Amino acid sequence: MNQQNLIMDNDNHSIQLINQRQQQQQLDDCHQNFIRSSPNSNNNNNELLFNKIFAIIILCCCCLLIHQHDGVIPTVQCDIFSSTATIQSLMHLERHLVTSLTLYMENLEERSNQIKMYLSEFAYSAGQKRFAGTYADNLMDNPLQAFQLVKRLTINWNKIVKTVKKDDEWQQVDQLMNSYSMLLPKQEDLNGAALALIRLQDTYNLSLTDMADGYIMGKDSSIRLSARDCLYLGKNAFNNGYYGHSLEWFDEALVRAHQEGNRTASVDEIVPFYQLAIEYIDRLDNELREQNFPRHSDKLRVVEGDNEDYKRYQMLCRGEEFPMDKTELKRRTSDQRCYYSTNNGHPYLILKPLKVEQFNSEPFIAMYYDVISDKEIEIIKELSMPMLTRARVLTDDKDNEISTVRVSQTAWFTEANEPLIGQLNRRIESITGLSVNMNKSDxxxxxxxxxxxxxxxxxxxxxxxxxxxxxxxxxxxxxxQYAGDRIATFMFYLSDVEVGGSTVFTRLGIRVNPVKGAAIFWYNLLRNGEGIIDTIHGACPVLIGEKWVANYWIREHGQIFHRPCSLDPTK
Known part of the structure; x- marks a missing residue:
């Protein structure tokens, strides 16, 4: 086979290189050699002892974490990256781990230098420049911190499991580890966290160099990505169709490999991937220009965005405006207004009118402010935490499935199992005039x-x-099908989001930023039952902070007397 050939393994989404170029060494699996250890001691016994100590301490910290959170363990078995709630659980575990390791270092005088060195590297990668037991209380301030946390508790822990001596003492540790295995992230979490960083880079046009130096939108995380980190991100970018970004990450990996003296990843290891990305991009570009290889056109679209809606989605997420003709701009301007409303004199609203910000009239899209209290929000979050699981989407030819088109974790409630939901239901009915009786499938x-x-x-x-x-x-x-389609959507914002997380309507050019305690409402269907294509919308990636929402999808058939058909059959 020609050495220029390259293939994509569609089953595993992994890169295969026909490697007749340079190396006899097999290209590493991304999770086996992601971080190359650089021991400074030849004493294998010390290393084994430390691995055993580290394993025992992390398990003790698991137990401590369970007690501190009243026995609540996230039920999700993987996909920790998709929820800030589960990331925070890992944060607490690691904070106790650093404290415990520091105490062990003080008690092991003859081996303290080696452990101190590890703690120093551990603390630096956690965003600290000193090996203190205090850990940042809010990992969500910077997604790079969360990525590094997931990486440490997958790659580093797996190395310890593989190298520790399997004696009787280890068997007890192994049993405990199996008991709390759901708490720790898996390889899928690390892959998902890496892809999330690539997505943020792509959506918000983030500087790759700034990201690698630990800066997101000017906010310093004190994290500096290594050459191997950049190589790993480049592989994930390539495997997920972000070919241009993969080339940038491979290039940054080469720069950092030179700076590090090949400590975490060597230039010889990175070059084949760099060349692979160049060859693949050139090949796809040539095929697109010649229009002789339409089977690759879908792969090029992944780089540029799947369609016009996706391009507008990214523009709106970045706060950019897309061109509108004068007529459309005038209509949009006249539609936007703020006012108080009692919803035609509803008794619930007469003494406390709604504060409404209308974004569009046809279709109606509006934000209602101060419609859920902080106390109610905290109750909902507390109830949801132990029930969160990875969100699924409904596809055209399959049942609900996990997909990268949506990255979040969800929990479901009805007024039958939580009285607060019933109170919110009545509130929504007074605001919208629609029925949200869940018992009748409204x-x-x-x-x-x-x-x-x-x-x-x-x-x-x-x-x-x-x-x-x-x-x-x-x-x-x-x-x-009996309940009918989703006639309207009502969504409570349960948190502010520092950067990102907006709801954007790509056909209308509308961007709504989350406001804690507010809710957004819009109609999805005309009165004649037809879908309103202008309601196509998306949730922008959360860049800094966390996002909580409560979604109500109101069904069609229960609204026959609340939103009757119009005399105009086109409306």
Whole structure:
């Protein structure tokens, strides 16, 4: 085979290089050699002893964490990166781990230098320049910190498991580890966290050099990515179709390998991937220009964005405006207004009118302020924490499935199992004039969503049935079809988001920033039952901070007397 050939393994999404170039050494698996250890001692016994101590301490910290959080362990088995709630649980564990390691270092005088060196590297990678037991209380200030946390508790822990001596004492540790295995991240979490960083870079046009130096939007995390970190991010970018970004990360990996003296990754190891990315991009560019290889056109679109809606989605997330003609601009300007409303004199609202910010009239899109209290928000979060699982999306030909188009974790509630939900239901009915009686399927169960590292939802419609042919409705249950499509969406914002996390309507050019205690409402269907294509919307990636929302999807058939058909059949 020609050495210029390259293939994509569609099953594993991994790079395969026909390597007749330079190395006899097999290219490393991204999780086996992600961080190359650089021991400064030849004493294997000391290393084994430290590994055993580290294993025991991390397990003790697991137990301590369980007691501190009243026995609540996140039920998610993987995908820790998709929720800030589970990332925070890991943060608490690591904070206790650093404290415990420092105490052990003080008690082991003859080996303290080696452990001190490890602690120093450990603390630096955690955003500290000293090996103190205090750890940043808010990892969500910078996604690089969360990425490094997941990396340490996957790669470093796996190395200890592989190198520790399997004696009787280790068997006890192994049993404890299995008992709390759900708390620790998996390789899938590390891959997801890496992809989240790439997505943030792509959406917000972040400087790669700034990211590698630990800066996100000018905010310093005190983290500096190594050559191997950059190599790993480059591989993930390539495997997920971000070919241009993969080349940038491979280039940065080469620069840092020179600076580090090949300590974490060597130039010889990186060069084949750099050349691979160049060859692949050139090949796809040539095929697109010649228009002789249409089978690759979809891969090029991944780099540029799948369609016009996705391009507008990214522009709106960055705060950019896309061009509008004068007529559309005038209509948009006249639609935007702020006012107080009692919803036609509803008794609940007469003494406390709604504060409304209207963004659009047709379709109606508005924000209601101060409609849920901080106390109610905390109750919802507390109830949701132990129930969060990775969010799924409904596809055209499959059941609900996990997908990268949405990165979040969700929990579901009904008024039958939580009285507060009933109170919120009545509140929504007074605001919208629609029925949200869940017992009659007028509304779906309320979905609580927590968005993690780079948490987002690409542009989509909320309606499920309209405009779908019969052969694509087979995965929609009879109950859902009986309840009708999603006529409207009501979403509480349960947190502020420092940067990112906006809700954007790509056809209308509307960007709504999350405001804690507020709620956004819009109609998905016309009165005649047709879907409103202008309601296509997306959730921008969370760049700094965390995002909590509560989604209500209100169904069609229960609104026959609340939102009757119009005399105009086109509306």
């Amino acid at each position: 509304c779906e169960l309320v979905q609580i969503a927590n968005y993690g590292i780079g948490g987002h939802y690409v542009p989509h419609y909320d309606y499920l049935i309209k405009d779908k042919p019969e052969n694509q409705r087979t995965n929609i249950s009879e109950k859902d």
